[in-house]
Amino acid sequence: MQHRPTVAIINLKNIAHNYKVLRDLQKSQDLFYCPMIKADAYGHGATRVMQTLYDLGQRYFGVALLEEAIELREDFSNHRDFCNILVFAPLFEESLEAALQAQVTPVLSSWRELENLENALKQFDREDLKIKVHLKFNTGMARLGFDASEADALAKYFRKGSQLELEGVCTHLSDGEDAHLAGGWSADQIEKFAAIEKSFSGFKIFFHMFNSAGLIASSLAKTPQNHNWGARPGLSLYGVKPVMGDLSAEQLEAWKKIDLRPVMQVETQIVLTREIKKGEGVSYNRRWTSSQDSLIAVLPIGYADGYHRRLSNKGLMLVQDRVVPVVGTVCMDYTLVDVSALRENNQDLYGMSVIVIGQDQTQSVKAEDLAELVGTNAYEILTSVSRRVPRVYR
DSSP states (O other): OOOSSOEEEEOHHHHHHHHHHHHHTSSOTTSOBOOBOHHHHHHTOHHHHHHHHHHTTOOEEEESOHHHHHHHHHHTGGGTTTOEEEEOSOOOGGGHHHHHHHTOEEEEOSHHHHHHHHHHHHHTTOTTOOEEEEEEEESSSOSSSEEGGGHHHHHHHHHTOOSEEEEEEEEOOSOGGGTTOTTSHHHHHHHHHHHHHHHTTTOOOEEEEEOHHHHHHHHTOSSOOOOOSEEOOOGGGGTOOOOOSSOOHHHHHHHHHOOOOOOEEEEEEOOEEEEEOTTOEESGGGOEEOSSOEEEEEESOOGGGTOOGGGTTTOEEEETTEEEEBOSOOOSSOEEEEOGGGGGGOOOOTTOEEEEEEEOSSOEEOHHHHHHHHTOOHHHHHHTSOTTSOEEEO
């Protein structure tokens, strides 16, 4: 039972809408398409998001951790034979048995992982089991992945035959926002990946590299680059459209027409109001003092819910379609806002709805807006909304 009026409302229709919009940006519907639902679907609830996309016909999904994949396998035990879950984080030796039992698709980044997986199949007497794997290459992210120079050796390895069935080869863009530029960093990564693709000529496998930003940017490219590669949309699936520079007027218009809709709306209610005299301070360390007599509202949401403490004296919320500022230090369980502008009607504000992230009638406070205020990105804002904030699905 819910006892606090702070909720995250998840619009599953908008998830479905964004999924289709991003899918349509690909050159062909036959290309690999793998929505990322790691980090509990970026805070939106992986189980419900996966079910929504599964009902639309999606059969490939990406997560970061084996733990995430196992949880989803348990929630979707009836779909085991029809659903592929790619695990992008390295699998340690002690986790391989669990990975085999969960029938996940490992994304391998090193020879050690590859050999450990082969050995695990023998150790656990699973010589009859064929495991699909994807190989990840580093083309400029310098994080996970085989070196590009290892492509020929890996192709030779899989041509010899193995219990591991090579299903895909991929890389990760570090600056996907410039994938529309012929001379951008992404263009260099695209060139390197094209060379890797040649090493695997003759293999009937997927090639994929485009994240949300890369998918959108590449669709705007004036000079068509190699779009015969699949995509793994993440953030934009949840309604955040990456901002891109150096767009021509034509490209900018095309970017504006990409209709992505926010999926999460965080709401709470006013639980108390207090009149503050000029010169009085509020919250911890009194880091805000009123320059005039003010009306302050107390909201039951704080940094333990994912509303960043860095938004102290910076954050903005919506009350009755008006933007109101956060005042004072954000507390673990409470945040204060100045609602002096709402006093003119002399109405009781107790229980009034407050939009923390989302859209009112004409005003909005987006995750991107909050991210800009505190010098982070929308990923962190959305994934920070903690599990103690109930998700309500609509």
